[in-house]
Amino acid sequence: MSRTPLDTVEHAAATPDVELPWAELGLKKDEYERVVEILGRRPTGAELAMYSVMWSEHCSYKSSKVHLRQFGEKAPESDALLVGIGENAGVVDVGQGYAVTFKVESHNHPSYVEPYQGAATGVGGIVRDIIAMGARPVAVVDPLRFGAADHPDTKRVLPGVVAGIGGYGNCLGLPNIGGEVVFDACYQGNPLVNAGAIGVMRHEDIHLAKASGAGNKVILYGARTGGDGIGGASILASETFDDAKPSKRPAVQVGDPFQEKLLIECTLEAFQEKLVVGIQDLGAAGLSCATSELASNGSGGMRVTLDDVPLRDSTLSPEEILMSESQERMCAVVEPAKVDRFLEICAKWDVIATVIGEVTDGDRLEIYWHGGKIVDVDPRTVAHEGPVYERPYARPSWQDELQADDANKLPRPATAEELRDQVLRLVASPNQASKKWITSQYDHFVQGNTVLAQPEDSGMIRIDEETGLGVAIATDGNGRYAKLDPYTGAQLALAEAYRNVATTGARPLAISDCLNFGSPEDPAVMWQFAEAVRGLADGCRQLGTPVTGGNVSLYNQTGEVAIHPTPVVAVLGVIDDVARRTPVAFQEEGQLLYLLGDTREEFGGSAWSQVIHDHLGGLPPAVDLERERLLAEILISASRDGMIDSAHDLSDGGLIQAVVESALLGGKGARLVVPDGLDAFTFLFSESAGRALVAVPRSEEVRFNDMCGARGLPATRIGVVDADAVELQGEFTLPLTHLTQAHESTIPTLLT
Amino acid sequence: MTARIGVVTFPGSLDDQDTRRAIRLAGAEPVALWHKDKDLKQVDAVVLPGGFSYGDYLRAGAISRFSPVMETVIEQARAGLPVLGICNGFQVLTEAHLLPGAMLGNDHLHFICRDQKLRVENTETAWTGDYRPGQEISIPLKNMDGRYVADAYTLDRLEAEGRVVFRYLVRGETADGYGNPNGSLRDIAGITNEAGNVVGLMPHPEHAVEPLIGTGRTDGLPFFTSILKKLVNA
Numbered sequence: 001m002s003r004t005p006l007d008t009v010e011h012a013a014a015t016p017d018v019e020l021p022w023a024e025l026g027l028k029k030d031e032y033e034r035v036v037e038i039l040g041r042r043p044t045g046a047e048l049a050m051y052s053v054m055w056s057e058h059c060s061y062k063s064s065k066v067h068l069r070q071f072g073e074k075a076p077e078s079d080a081l082l083v084g085i086g087e088n089a090g091v092v093d094v095g096q097g098y099a100v101t102f103k104v105e106s107h108n109h110p111s112y113v114e115p116y117q118g119a120a121t122g123v124g125g126i127v128r129d130i131i132a133m134g135a136r137p138v139a140v141v142d143p144l145r146f147g148a149a150d151h152p153d154t155k156r157v158l159p160g161v162v163a164g165i166g167g168y169g170n171c172l173g174l175p176n177i178g179g180e181v182v183f184d185a186c187y188q189g190n191p192l193v194n195a196g197a198i199g200v201m202r203h204e205d206i207h208l209a210k211a212s213g214a215g216n217k218v219i220l221y222g223a224r225t226g227g228d229g230i231g232g233a234s235i236l237a238s239e240t241f242d243d244a245k246p247s248k249r250p251a252v253q254v255g256d257p258f259q260e261k262l263l264i265e266c267t268l269e270a271f272q273e274k275l276v277v278g279i280q281d282l283g284a285a286g287l288s289c290a291t292s293e294l295a296s297n298g299s300g301g302m303r304v305t306l307d308d309v310p311l312r313d314s315t316l317s318p319e320e321i322l323m324s325e326s327q328e329r330m331c332a333v334v335e336p337a338k339v340d341r342f343l344e345i346c347a348k349w350d351v352i353a354t355v356i357g358e359v360t361d362g363d364r365l366e367i368y369w370h371g372g373k374i375v376d377v378d379p380r381t382v383a384h385e386g387p388v389y390e391r392p393y394a395r396p397s398w399q400d401e402l403q404a405d406d407a408n409k410l411p412r413p414a415t416a417e418e419l420r421d422q423v424l425r426l427v428a429s430p431n432q433a434s435k436k437w438i439t440s441q442y443d444h445f446v447q448g449n450t451v452l453a454q455p456e457d458s459g460m461i462r463i464d465e466e467t468g469l470g471v472a473i474a475t476d477g478n479g480r481y482a483k484l485d486p487y488t489g490a491q492l493a494l495a496e497a498y499r500n501v502a503t504t505g506a507r508p509l510a511i512s513d514c515l516n517f518g519s520p521e522d523p524a525v526m527w528q529f530a531e532a533v534r535g536l537a538d539g540c541r542q543l544g545t546p547v548t549g550g551n552v553s554l555y556n557q558t559g560e561v562a563i564h565p566t567p568v569v570a571v572l573g574v575i576d577d578v579a580r581r582t583p584v585a586f587q588e589e590g591q592l593l594y595l596l597g598d599t600r601e602e603f604g605g606s607a608w609s610q611v612i613h614d615h616l617g618g619l620p621p622a623v624d625l626e627r628e629r630l631l632a633e634i635l636i637s638a639s640r641d642g643m644i645d646s647a648h649d650l651s652d653g654g655l656i657q658a659v660v661e662s663a664l665l666g667g668k669g670a671r672l673v674v675p676d677g678l679d680a681f682t683f684l685f686s687e688s689a690g691r692a693l694v695a696v697p698r699s700e701e702v703r704f705n706d707m708c709g710a711r712g713l714p715a716t717r718i719g720v721v722d723a724d725a726v727e728l729q730g731e732f733t734l735p736l737t738h739l740t741q742a743h744e745s746t747i748p749t750l751l752t
Numbered sequence: 753m754t755a756r757i758g759v760v761t762f763p764g765s766l767d768d769q770d771t772r773r774a775i776r777l778a779g780a781e782p783v784a785l786w787h788k789d790k791d792l793k794q795v796d797a798v799v800l801p802g803g804f805s806y807g808d809y810l811r812a813g814a815i816s817r818f819s820p821v822m823e824t825v826i827e828q829a830r831a832g833l834p835v836l837g838i839c840n841g842f843q844v845l846t847e848a849h850l851l852p853g854a855m856l857g858n859d860h861l862h863f864i865c866r867d868q869k870l871r872v873e874n875t876e877t878a879w880t881g882d883y884r885p886g887q888e889i890s891i892p893l894k895n896m897d898g899r900y901v902a903d904a905y906t907l908d909r910l911e912a913e914g915r916v917v918f919r920y921l922v923r924g925e926t927a928d929g930y931g932n933p934n935g936s937l938r939d940i941a942g943i944t945n946e947a948g949n950v951v952g953l954m955p956h957p958e959h960a961v962e963p964l965i966g967t968g969r970t971d972g973l974p975f976f977t978s979i980l981k982k983l984v985n986a
Contacts, residue, residue: 163862163863166862166863167863170804170863170865170894170896171764171766171804171807171808172766173766173767173803256807257804257807258763258764258804258806258807258808258809259807261763261764261766261804261807262763262764349763350763439865440862440864440865440866441862441863441864441865442863442865443863443865443894444865444894444966445865445892445894445956445959445966445967446766446767446770446802446894446959447769447770448767448769448770448773448774448958448959448961448962448965448966449965450965450966451964451965462964462965465773578964579964
């Protein structure tokens with residue numbers, strides 16, 4: 001077996017006519033020509049590997065960038081933002097010297113191919129982003145979307161995804177405190193596995209991904225580099241350099257949560273001793289990304305000796321090493337005097353750590369292999385100056401027809417019996433049913449700071465034991481709403497997550513998002529994306545919650561059929577004292593139930609229209625962000641001043657869904673009366689936004705009413721917390737045992 | 753003068769900091785112990801915390817059992833040092849043969865996290881003196897490999913000698929934390945050795961010590977006050 005000569009920079013310059021498999025690596029012809037233009041010669045195989053992977057949609061955001069700029073341009077004034085978009089994750093000031101970093105990412109495609117490892121490594125990746133900011137991870141959340149609940153493939157994908165999230169996250173010792181599980185046929189071939197994480201640090205501990213200070217050492221630590229997730233690089237290796245190599249490699253990376261746990265502990269110990277100048281995790285695009293981003297964000301260049309990278313498989317080619325997405329690896333930049341101590345800490349935790357290069361004076365990223373220089377590039381051209389596309393977009397031809405198909409005209413229940421039956425069908429439907437079967441596979445308790453976890457409106461973590469300072473996070477998205485109107489749909493996702501944070505008593509501060517869409521090459525999808533981003537950016541400006549970062553996942557489609565546009569929004573909030581938090585569960589019989597906000601006939605995209613009529617059409621509920629802000633203020637004040645004992649946001653499923661959830665969680669019923677001006681059906685099922693259900697102790701009623709009255713928030717008394725049934729006076733009574741059966745048996749029955 | 757209670761950190765331990773907090777809240781002094789260090793720093797008692805030590809690779813607790821720190825723990829436990837193993841710690845104790853039996857994967861093959869009802873069967877051990885005999889408590893359970901098994905002879909003997917310390921509370925439906933959550937034989941959730949100084953259980957008392965946090969109950973706190981009283985009064 002003979003090898004062709006090493007494709008060094010020199011060799012590339014001398015052999016301009018060698019054909020490289022740029023198309024197989026996913027580059028377009030003009031993109032390849034741009035690489036040649038940047039370098040002034042053809043790229044080496046290693047350089048091509050780096051450009052191709054860093055200029056991919058996933059790493060470069062080339063289709064979405066022009067739209068995402070709005071998040072910066074329309075960003076509201078915020079004192080809270082310490083680090084904004086562009087770093088591994090945004091950082092928010094939560095007071096008392098604490099900073100919180102959080103982010104949501106997608107791992108959609110791998111999770112369809114290999115549900116367990118796809119979902120597991122999704123958790124691993126987002127957690128490393130959090131550590132890379134200098135923070136200790138304190139919680140994870142998982143917004144998930146699957147195909148139809150009764151589709152056979154859902155039974156393959158969902159249990160694997162859930163086991164993967166649990167298997168990885170539980171082993172890291174991170175409480176899983178929130179997220180969503182949604183079923184819809186549109187996600188059949190494209191499940192959405194989004195993963196979010198929160199980390200906490202002191203302000204002075206914020207770290208950034210940059211390599212500065214010539215002479216500083218670049219240390220690769222964590223797992224050895226193997227052949228997993230190298231996809232395209234194998235093509236390069238097999239076709240150009242070594243035809244005899246086995247080319248079958250796992251497409252999806254394999255996670256080792258134990259290794260990641262060690263990585264967390266040793267990284268945090270190194271931070272504590274102030275040993276780290278800059279740091280970057282190795283995720284998508286592996287070393288290509290870490291080295292080019294560190295160098296690109298720093299003041300100088302970088303020289304790396306690839307021979308020093310510890311390998312799992314000694315036959316890997318340099319291109320494969322550069323592209324490998326082996327999990328549980330990080331790259332740190334450390335001053336020479338501190339290298340020994342850094343390596344000592346890694347040894348204490350049995351983590352392999354190797355100096356693979358150093359920061360240089362120049363502005364080039366140079367990578368060596370067997371003594372030859374195989375990469376010599378300006379790192380900015382790899383990491384930040386990739387192609388940017390103004391993809392054409394156009395309102396889909398079917399949008400008007402969809403919106404004209406008004407859900408408000410669907411047949412409504414005519415009798416009390418029908419109304420009762422539809423309530424039961426709603427709360428038992430897969431989307432509205434209890435997700436306990438899923439969430440009980442996640443550890444909620446570890447770290448001993450979990451104040452609230454799902455099915456509460458937001459997850460809440462105490463971050464200071466002395467003062468009770470805490471943070472809350474909620475993630476929401478509604479693809480049905482967004483399909484009807486992507487601009488409004490994105491704002492509804494924002495409004496719901498914002499409201500969910502406020503419902504628990506926390507003040508919303510900032511957001512992260514995960515934007516899941518179909519192919520950007522379809523102008524209709526691109527329009528959905530553009531509208532959603534515009535809606536979100538406008539909404540964030542109005543609510544005063546900046547976007548701190550996030551993730552775009554495109555190409556979620558099978559053939560011509562795209563998923564519903566699904567912007568998922570995570571809102572982070574702060575609460576001064578977690579003892580003031582408000583839970584969802586009814587606490588005490590006799591407390592007064594108030595409905596806050598206005599209820600209108602709004603059924604477009606509603607759970608009712610889906611469950612009862614299998615219908616999607618019309619317009620989503622109207623958004624009034626000023627009202628959301630007022631509602632949030634009232635909920636936060638009422639929590640702080642002890643005026644309410646439970647609160648629940650109203651969203652999909654409407655009032656009755658909220659009442660049933662609060663009742664079942666508290667083991668107490670409710671007696672409801674239809675308020676003046678509303679019919680029973682609209683009262684129960686409308687999905688008007690900007691509303692919440694609260695339980696007010698009788699002693700607080702006057703004070704609570706005065707507050708709502710003074711601030712102009714409609715508050716309607718709709719009933720009382722009762723014994724053991726949910727009753728709508730004059731219509732029907734549903735015993736809690738009956739509701740429990742309906743609400744809790746659906747998911748286990750479908751999945752076991 | 754208070755008691756010093758050591759908490760071992762193995763690579764992959766997760767509930768070590770939580771256990772130290774519970775010890776502190778009970779009024780004792782927590783002492784961090786490191787798996788590579790044989791020195792127990794003259795603590796009065798030791799807790800082996802929950803987690804996935806060594807990733808639970810090979811078998812839960814199988815590798816940790818050979819850690820340097822365990823040499824001393826095993827030696828001193830045999831001499832009477834109070835030792836509590838929680839979840840993964842319980843698994844380590846069975847692997848170390850300080851407690852009989854073994855833990856298999858949950859019978860439903862899923863990780864399970866829930867607030868679990870238990871009955872206290874033995875209040876004579878070093879760790880359960882502050883409970884009432886027969887008391888029903890509720891503390892979080894969270895594990896993958898929680899199914900306690902032993903041969904019939906061992907089980908009979910454990911029962912005859914009153915060494916079953918906790919049982920899962922089985923009462924009709926399995927909802928709301930009732931029922932055997934993992935297929936453990938004879939509903940055993942926790943056991944002790946003959947001397948009563950070594951106790952292991954699957955549920956996590958350290959996660960039920962503060963009214964605001966987790967399940968909002970404090971049913972786990974007596975573990976830590978029990979040992980403190982015993983040590984201080986000794």
